Amino acid sequence: xxxxxxxxxxxxxxxxxxxxxxxxxxxxxxxxxxxxxxxxxxxxxxxxxxxxxxxxxxxxxxxxxxxxxxxxxxxxxxxxxxxxxxxxxxxxxxxxxxxxxxxxxxxxxxxxxxxxxxxxxxxxxxxxxxxxxxxxxxxxxxxxxxxxxxxxxxxxxxxxxxxxxxxxxxxxxxxxxxxxxxxxxxxxxxxxxxxxxxxxxxxxxxxxxxxxxxxxxxxxxxxxxxxxxxxxxxxxxxxxxxxxxxxxxxxxxxxxxxxxxxxxxxxxxxxxxxxxxxxxxxxxxxxxxxxxxxxxxxxxxxxxxxxxxxxxxxxxxxxxxxxxxxxxxxxxxxxxxxxxxxxxxxxxxxxxxxxxxxxxxxxxxxxxxxxxxxxxxxxxxxxxxxxxxxxxxxxxxxxxxxxxxxxxxxxxxxxxxxxxxxxxxxxxxxxxxxxxxxxxxxxxxxxxxxxxxxxxxxxxxxxxxxxxxxxxxxxxxxxxxxxxxxxxxxxxxxxxxxxxxxxxxxxxxxxxxxxxxxxxxxxxxxxxxxxxxxxxxxxxxxxxxxxxxxxxxxxxxxxxxxxxxxxx
Amino acid sequence: xxxxxxxxxxxxxxxxxxxxxxxxxxxxxxxxxxxxxxxxxxxxxxxxxxxxxxxxxxxxxxxxxxxxxxxxxxxxxxxxxxxxxxxxxxxxxxxxxxxxxxxxxxxxxxxxxxxxxxxxxxxxxxxxxxxxxxxxxxxxxxxxxxxxxxxxxxxxxxxxxxxxxxxxxxxxxxxxxxxxxxxxxxxxxxxxxxxxxxxxxxxxxxxxxxxxxxxxxxxxxxxxxxxxxxxxxxxxxxxxxxxxxxxxxxxxxxxxxxxxxxxxxxxxxxxxxxxxxxxxxxxxxxxxxxxxxxxxxxxxxxxxxxxxxxxxxxxxxxxxxxxxxxxxxxxxxxxxxxxxxxxxxxxxxxxxxxxxxxxxxxxxxxxxxxxxxx
Numbered sequence: 001x002x003x004x005x006x007x008x009x010x011x012x013x014x015x016x017x018x019x020x021x022x023x024x025x026x027x028x029x030x031x032x033x034x035x036x037x038x039x040x041x042x043x044x045x046x047x048x049x050x051x052x053x054x055x056x057x058x059x060x061x062x063x064x065x066x067x068x069x070x071x072x073x074x075x076x077x078x079x080x081x082x083x084x085x086x087x088x089x090x091x092x093x094x095x096x097x098x099x100x101x102x103x104x105x106x107x108x109x110x111x112x113x114x115x116x117x118x119x120x121x122x123x124x125x126x127x128x129x130x131x132x133x134x135x136x137x138x139x140x141x142x143x144x145x146x147x148x149x150x151x152x153x154x155x156x157x158x159x160x161x162x163x164x165x166x167x168x169x170x171x172x173x174x175x176x177x178x179x180x181x182x183x184x185x186x187x188x189x190x191x192x193x194x195x196x197x198x199x200x201x202x203x204x205x206x207x208x209x210x211x212x213x214x215x216x217x218x219x220x221x222x223x224x225x226x227x228x229x230x231x232x233x234x235x236x237x238x239x240x241x242x243x244x245x246x247x248x249x250x251x252x253x254x255x256x257x258x259x260x261x262x263x264x265x266x267x268x269x270x271x272x273x274x275x276x277x278x279x280x281x282x283x284x285x286x287x288x289x290x291x292x293x294x295x296x297x298x299x300x301x302x303x304x305x306x307x308x309x310x311x312x313x314x315x316x317x318x319x320x321x322x323x324x325x326x327x328x329x330x331x332x333x334x335x336x337x338x339x340x341x342x343x344x345x346x347x348x349x350x351x352x353x354x355x356x357x358x359x360x361x362x363x364x365x366x367x368x369x370x371x372x373x374x375x376x377x378x379x380x381x382x383x384x385x386x387x388x389x390x391x392x393x394x395x396x397x398x399x400x401x402x403x404x405x406x407x408x409x410x411x412x413x414x415x416x417x418x419x420x421x422x423x424x425x426x427x428x429x430x431x432x433x434x435x436x437x438x439x440x441x442x443x444x445x446x447x448x449x450x451x452x453x454x455x456x457x458x459x460x461x462x463x464x465x466x467x468x469x470x471x472x473x474x475x476x477x478x479x480x481x482x483x484x485x486x487x488x489x490x491x492x493x494x495x496x497x498x499x500x501x502x503x504x505x506x507x508x509x510x511x512x513x514x515x516x517x518x519x520x521x522x523x524x525x526x527x528x529x530x531x532x533x534x535x536x537x538x539x540x541x542x543x544x545x546x547x548x549x550x551x552x553x554x555x556x557x558x559x560x561x562x563x564x565x566x567x568x
Numbered sequence: 569x570x571x572x573x574x575x576x577x578x579x580x581x582x583x584x585x586x587x588x589x590x591x592x593x594x595x596x597x598x599x600x601x602x603x604x605x606x607x608x609x610x611x612x613x614x615x616x617x618x619x620x621x622x623x624x625x626x627x628x629x630x631x632x633x634x635x636x637x638x639x640x641x642x643x644x645x646x647x648x649x650x651x652x653x654x655x656x657x658x659x660x661x662x663x664x665x666x667x668x669x670x671x672x673x674x675x676x677x678x679x680x681x682x683x684x685x686x687x688x689x690x691x692x693x694x695x696x697x698x699x700x701x702x703x704x705x706x707x708x709x710x711x712x713x714x715x716x717x718x719x720x721x722x723x724x725x726x727x728x729x730x731x732x733x734x735x736x737x738x739x740x741x742x743x744x745x746x747x748x749x750x751x752x753x754x755x756x757x758x759x760x761x762x763x764x765x766x767x768x769x770x771x772x773x774x775x776x777x778x779x780x781x782x783x784x785x786x787x788x789x790x791x792x793x794x795x796x797x798x799x800x801x802x803x804x805x806x807x808x809x810x811x812x813x814x815x816x817x818x819x820x821x822x823x824x825x826x827x828x829x830x831x832x833x834x835x836x837x838x839x840x841x842x843x844x845x846x847x848x849x850x851x852x853x854x855x856x857x858x859x860x861x862x863x864x865x866x867x868x869x870x871x872x873x874x875x876x877x878x879x880x881x882x883x884x885x886x887x888x889x890x891x892x893x894x895x896x897x898x899x900x901x902x903x904x905x906x907x908x909x910x911x912x913x914x915x916x917x918x919x920x921x922x923x924x925x926x927x928x929x930x931x932x933x934x935x936x937x938x939x940x941x942x
Contacts, residue, residue, distance in 0.1 A: 483641045483642075484641070486641060486644070486645075487641050487644055489681050490644040490645050490647075490648045490681070490682060491644070491648075493648035493649075493651070493652060493679060493681075493682040494639075494644070494647065494648045494651055496652070497648065497651035497652040497654065497655045498594060498597065498598055498601075498651060500655040500658075500659075501590065501591070501594035501651065501654060501655045501658060502591070502594050502595065502598055504598075511602070512598070512601050512602075515601045515602060515604055516601055516639070518604060519601070519604055519605070519606050519639070520606075520639070520640075520641065520644075522604075
């Protein structure tokens with residue numbers, strides 16, 4: 001691509017020379033050169049990304065089919081830096097014809113063209129993993145898929161033709177498979193397995209936290225099996241597909257929508273192509289834009305489209321329906337936190353639906369405070385986008401930025417300017433949207449949309465207020481209990497003085513002390529218990545992904561931080 | 569011997585009254601606790617805001633305001649300390665012993681966490697206790713560290729030997745360049761004198777000057793050095809001497825707010841802090857001789873500018889002191905000084921010669937009651 005921009009010299013014919021080199025670049029070869037854009041920057045991250053892509057796909061497929069997902073993840077260490085990754089689900093399976101395209105053609109997918117909340121978006125992920133495997137080990141991807149009891153299971157060995165971004169079928173056959181329906185992906189790739197905050201273990205655990213309907217059976221390279229059993233038999237509410245909301249629609253998108261629409265008039269275009277627009281609202285928009293409602297959509301010029309956008313901004317339109325979003329929910333978020341962190345206070349909040357660029361989204365936040373968490377360190381931030389944990393590029397993410405820009409001192413945590421707050425707390429933020437705006441295809445950080453930052457901050461502030469009230473209450477109670485200790489300290493002195501003054505016997509002295517304690521207790525009321533007992537906490541569960549390998553720890557940190565510095 | 573027995577009897581009755589008072593207070597607390605009610609200790613509020621001044625009675629009298637120390641979390645420490653000190657008082661009264669204020673502070677060190685951190689804390693509890701029982705702290709067996717003041721001149725004090733109770737005659741003319749020290753308790757003293765008046769002097773320096781030149785001989789008087797604000801013993805001594813021998817009392821202090829509103833006022837009508845015992849520890853018949861603000865002008869005395877604290881003290885006295893407020897002459901004097909913005913010391917008279925005070929100032933002032941203040 002850069003070739004096109006090359007300086008031309010005074011003599012003309014060079015352009016002709018150059019033209020010979022100018023040709024279309026396949027997406028596949030573009031990503032072959034720019035694999036960091038997809039999250040394959042280093043062996044450690046590559047291993048995680050391939051698993052993540054496969055698991056995300058499996059979960060989306062199961063949920064779409066209404067099946068409680070049961071996912072098998074296996075990572076086998078072949079040589080020191082070569083791993084075999086197997087991800088197997090009980091989803092609906094894939095029809096034979098589509099298997100090669102889905103796994104071995106980039107930008108092929110079902111999710112790009114619809115507006116509904118799902119984990120995958122562009123149709124890049126799994127094929128990128130296949131491409132990466134192929135590049136690092138030369139081995140084709142091995143797929144088994146079956147769509148039902150009465151259908152055969154198909155086995156494929158696939159490669160990607162990077163020149164043409166087309167699948168190459170290495171082998172294809174029907175096989176025996178013990179699953180009635182589902183899909184199995186097997187990839188051999190270069191990677192590095194390490195534990196810690198950005199590990200596969202951590203990713204799977206965090207996935208389990210916010211997806212309680214999912215069962216994950218994970219076998220790590222040390223052949224240890226960890227099972228994350230489902231905690232709920234209930235599928236999350238199935239998100240409804242929606243049309244874009246007029247608020248935030250951009251001129252380019254609007255123009256292409258105007259070109260492609262089948263509507264005859266501008267009014268019907270607005271009603272048909274957007275959500276939350278009825279005839280009244282459509283007329284109102286046209287009036288505010290000073291364009292006739294019966295204008296043909298094809299006749300709308302760029303200038304008119306600009307006016308139309310102005311008109312939309314001036315018109316009051318109901319917020320998009322929340323149906324298309326399936327947030328984790330306050331209760332579940334809190335429950336997840338309790339399972340992972342042994343704290344003394346938990347709170348969570350789900351914001352009402354908001355819109356950026358015409359896309360509805362819902363922000364959720366939660367805080368776990370106190371308990372065994374370190375009070376001297378920065379708070380831990382857990383990020384989720386459409387129920388997928390985000391482990392990399394925290395520094396570049398709108399979520400982290402919003403945490404930094406929230407005035408935590410108001411809420412009882414200490415914070416120096418422009419830094420994460422310090423305190424024994426874990427903050428969880430989850431963004432749910434029909435289209436999550438990632439900064440890159442590797443889906444690691446969320447882009448800085450002002451609307452989104454505002455909502456995240458509001459969610460954090462809501463939790464912050466609850467936290468502040470807890471911390472305040474705790475302080476008061478501490479003070480109160482200190483006061484009580486103080487009382488207890490001096491009661492014996494009153495007893496002893498009275499004994500001396502009135503020549504009381506020991507028994508009377510004791511009675512005096514008891515009565516005094518009673519009198520003072522009565523006047524001060526019962527001491528409140530604020531620290532919640534956490535019955536959900538699972539020590540074994542919390543440990544997963546935390547036991548850093550001793551010798552690997554340093555390298556892991558270095559790499560992790562290196563990523564933060566170069567977000568794009 | 570009969571007399572000695574009488575004294576002992578009197579003392580015993582007094583002790584019994586105090587012990588009864590202690591016992592009543594303790595019993596009240598005890599029965600409250602047994603009834604599961606928060607016990608309280610009641611005492612008069614000891615402050616200028618809780619006294620009134622009636623020149624007919626001649627001293628600061630308590631108004632009805634009471635301070636209640638109910639047992640709560642914030643008062644339990646002082647509550648416990650008060651009871652413990654009361655228990656100690658009971659012991660020393662029973663055994664006819666004494667404890668100085670400082671000793672009391674050290675005794676509290678046995679009470680672990682209930683110990684006093686500083687002496688002012690224990691002094692306050694002591695003051696509270698005497699107010700609570702409306703007795704003098706000496707009756708509780710507590711005595712101050714400070715000296716009671718010094719006396720010289722035409723006076724014979726009749727005291728008793730501590731062990732035998734035999735009378736001792738102390739001739740206050742026979743101390744040479746020294747003086748007789750007023751003891752801490754003066755109730756048992758008797759006096760013989762043919763002096764014409766008592767001159768109460770603020771500073772030891774001026775007292776020394778008058779002593780040196782045998783002023784008491786010349787003026788036929790008794791000299792008393794107060795050494796700042798007069799102690800209770802000093803007040804009581806002057807009061808008894810004045811009452812019994814019908815002697816007028818003239819007061820000679822520095823010409824400043826402290827001399828007027830603190831030293832003289834306390835001697836004459838008592839203090840807000842010890843209002844419950846003022847009746848006995850004041851000298852209502854005292855008159856203020858000088859140095860008045862007018863004296864500063866009339867005698868062209870060297871001055872010092874008033875400091876902020878002096879001005880504030882003057883304003884406070886005008887605003888809050890019932891005694892100053894009652895006497896127009898005093899109000900005018902303080903206002904005059906505030907306007908002059910200067911003060912003068914007793915010894916400033918030395919500017920006109922060391923004997924000026926004896927030969928000129930005091931004789932002139934004594935002759936001219938119009939220059940006094942009430």
